[in-house]
Amino acid sequence: MQALSLRQLCKTYKNGVQALKGIDLDVEEGDFFALLGPNGAGKSTAIGIVSSLVNKTSGTVEVFGHSIDTDLEAAKSCLGVVPQEINFNQFEKVSTILLNQAGFYGIPRTIARERMEYWLNQLQLWDKREAISRSLSGGMKRRLMIARALIHEPQLLILDEPTAGVDIEVRRSMWEFLRRINDQGTTIILTTHYLEEAETLCRHIAIIDEGRIIENDRMSTVLRKLHTETFVLNLRAPLRAPISLPGYGMAMVDDTTIEVEVNKEQNLNDIFAALSSVGGEVVSMRNKANRLEELFMRLVEGRDVASGQPAAGPSDAKPAAAQQVGA
Amino acid sequence: MNAVPPARTRGSHAEVTTADRMRNARRVGFATIVIREFSRIMRIWGQTLVPPVITATLYFIIFGNLIGGRIGQMGGYSYLQYIAPGLIMMSVITNSYGNVVSSFFGAKFGRHIEELLVSPLPNWLIVLGYVAGGVLRGLLVGLIVTIIALFFTHLHVEHWFVVIAAVLLTSVVFSLGGFVNAVFAKNFDQITFVPTFILTPMTYLGGVFYSISMLPEWAQTVSKANPILYMVNAFRYGFLGHADVDVGFSFTIMVVFVLALFAACVMLMNRGTGIRE
Numbered sequence: 001m002q003a004l005s006l007r008q009l010c011k012t013y014k015n016g017v018q019a020l021k022g023i024d025l026d027v028e029e030g031d032f033f034a035l036l037g038p039n040g041a042g043k044s045t046a047i048g049i050v051s052s053l054v055n056k057t058s059g060t061v062e063v064f065g066h067s068i069d070t071d072l073e074a075a076k077s078c079l080g081v082v083p084q085e086i087n088f089n090q091f092e093k094v095s096t097i098l099l100n101q102a103g104f105y106g107i108p109r110t111i112a113r114e115r116m117e118y119w120l121n122q123l124q125l126w127d128k129r130e131a132i133s134r135s136l137s138g139g140m141k142r143r144l145m146i147a148r149a150l151i152h153e154p155q156l157l158i159l160d161e162p163t164a165g166v167d168i169e170v171r172r173s174m175w176e177f178l179r180r181i182n183d184q185g186t187t188i189i190l191t192t193h194y195l196e197e198a199e200t201l202c203r204h205i206a207i208i209d210e211g212r213i214i215e216n217d218r219m220s221t222v223l224r225k226l227h228t229e230t231f232v233l234n235l236r237a238p239l240r241a242p243i244s245l246p247g248y249g250m251a252m253v254d255d256t257t258i259e260v261e262v263n264k265e266q267n268l269n270d271i272f273a274a275l276s277s278v279g280g281e282v283v284s285m286r287n288k289a290n291r292l293e294e295l296f297m298r299l300v301e302g303r304d305v306a307s308g309q310p311a312a313g314p315s316d317a318k319p320a321a322a323q324q325v326g327a
Numbered sequence: 328m329n330a331v332p333p334a335r336t337r338g339s340h341a342e343v344t345t346a347d348r349m350r351n352a353r354r355v356g357f358a359t360i361v362i363r364e365f366s367r368i369m370r371i372w373g374q375t376l377v378p379p380v381i382t383a384t385l386y387f388i389i390f391g392n393l394i395g396g397r398i399g400q401m402g403g404y405s406y407l408q409y410i411a412p413g414l415i416m417m418s419v420i421t422n423s424y425g426n427v428v429s430s431f432f433g434a435k436f437g438r439h440i441e442e443l444l445v446s447p448l449p450n451w452l453i454v455l456g457y458v459a460g461g462v463l464r465g466l467l468v469g470l471i472v473t474i475i476a477l478f479f480t481h482l483h484v485e486h487w488f489v490v491i492a493a494v495l496l497t498s499v500v501f502s503l504g505g506f507v508n509a510v511f512a513k514n515f516d517q518i519t520f521v522p523t524f525i526l527t528p529m530t531y532l533g534g535v536f537y538s539i540s541m542l543p544e545w546a547q548t549v550s551k552a553n554p555i556l557y558m559v560n561a562f563r564y565g566f567l568g569h570a571d572v573d574v575g576f577s578f579t580i581m582v583v584f585v586l587a588l589f590a591a592c593v594m595l596m597n598r599g600t601g602i603r604e
Contacts, residue, residue: 013604051445054604073349076447087438096366103359104446106352148442 001029001064003156003187004050009059011045019045021211022059027204032182033189034202034219038300042211043191044084047160051081064155077105080154082145084161090134094125094144097133098151105152112151119147122177139170157181158189163197175201195293209300222295228263230288236281245274259288356448357456364460367430368467375426375464376471379418383472386414387479390536402538402569407480412563413535416497418472420530420555421522423465423498427457427505428518435509440602450596454506454589461502462495469494482566489574490565496581497558503588510601534559539571554580
């Protein structure tokens with residue numbers, strides 16, 4: 001069963017901007033799906049259309065087989081949405097917001113109260129149930145929006161950048177929470193700018209850019225397409241002499257830091273050997289960006305990741321251009 | 328965050344048909360909007376209930392006691408008895424309109440209208456919910472102003488049904504009007520423009536303070552283009568048994584306005600005017 005199915009979905013705004021140029025997308029029931037893209041790529045427009053906050057220009061949308069054109073009420077009943085920006089009444093109490101939302105989904109008050117208690121406890125907000133929502137911290141407001149989206153226990157939960165602006169501890173606990181409700185059967189679609197978040201949580205990924213889907217596959221398959229990784233090596237002391245290593249992209253960031261670009265056919269041993277020959281001692285090493293971030297940048301910059309050709313890294317430093325670096 | 332038991336097991340619904348479930352869901356959804364609107368009216372009572380009380384009291388003191396005594400009788404009744412139904416209706420009109428326009432625009436401005444838009448509630452029910460809120464406030468304020476009027480004069484009701492039908496229909500008309508205003512409004516200026524520059528002059532010229540029989544022929548003709556005249560007169564007829572216009576025609580006007588405005592509101596919601604891009 002498809003939790004979500006988009007076919008030839010187009011959106012042209014009144015100002016002429018074509019936000020979606022005919023996207024096709026399928027999300028399987030039970031999946032944890034990442035929808036990524038740079039700002040203005042069309043992610044929020046797509047989510048807005050699915051959740052009835054944006055009118056589509058053409059195309060079809062089905063949520064668990066219910067078309068939003070012919071069976072909108074059933075489609076909406078299957079859906080819970082956590083938007084990017086705060087959109088609850090900031091003058092209302094936490095409990096009122098949840099009870100009202102349950103009511104809008106036709107859930108009687110007695111059942112709504114049980115669910116409110118349950119989800120507020122799950123999201124560690126029970127103590128705040130009588131607080132005016134405006135007084136909550138940023139992280140609490142995000143969790144309140146998640147509780148609100150779950151109060152009618154939807155089959156499909158869409159989260160638009162749910163962890164934006166929350167501290168790392170809250171973010172990690174939200175990840176755990178989302179993973180658990182996904183394990184219990186709720187299909188989740190997530191948009192995020194934290195690519196580590198998508199790589200950690202999601203099994204499938206679609207990348208949208210300029211209104212088109214440019215990548216859509218299993219996360220592991222997509223990551224395998226990454227032919228080049230950039231490593232940052234920290235040296236104990238500056239090099240005694242310049243090193244030259246044909247075929248490798250290298251750039252000195254400062255006296256004791258080198259960025260090296262390594263593709264699948266190359267290995268780090270050659271680099272360590274070359275560094276040793278000029279007295280370089282590597283004390284630590286890390287990926288410059290997480291793998292998904294690296295792939296994402298290459299895709300949206302229009303690089304051919306499948307060709308295996310060295311490509312520029314995500315920063316302004318372009319090691320591929322410099323094969324010989326000086327000390 | 329805590330452990331999560333299997334989803335969709337908490338407080339599950341009893342076995343019912345899809346049609347029953349949908350009907351129940353709509354009933355609960357409608358009741359939720361009405362309760363929310365009523366809570367809003369009571370939460371901000373200083374803005375919703377107190378100002379009309381002060382305004383009505385001033386009207387009764389100044390126009391009723393101070394000036395009214397010098398005006399003498401109008402249509403066979405004391406001036407205070409004559410204007411009391413008009414003042415009650417004026418409060419109903421401004422408060423029904425004001426409640427919906429400020430509540431719906433506030434929801435748009437604060438973006439919590441999205442809570443309703445993503446829910447499975449049909450658009451016509453959302454419109455009905457807001458209108459019910461407007462009617463509630465209109466009737467509540469109307470009742471308070473009626474009680475204040477009783478401190479100043481005796482109010483005799485000639486036709487109860489006419490009074491109730493006229494006040495209800497008028498309240499619905501202006502609640503729907505407030506909804507249309509809120510849908511199109513892009514800022515707070517635009518929700519005060521219509522009440523200030525259109526609604527207030529129309530109400531004052533709608534026979535609240537005078538009988539149009541006092542006006543010259545051309546002014547009477549112009550006055551008859553004002554729908555508020557028919558509403559005020561129908562309401563006044565219910566109290567005094569006297570009206571400047573045909574009461575049956577007044578009710579026809581009100582019903583036509585209700586149907587036309589309701590259709591317009593639902594169409595605007597379906598198109599997403601002012602609320603969906």
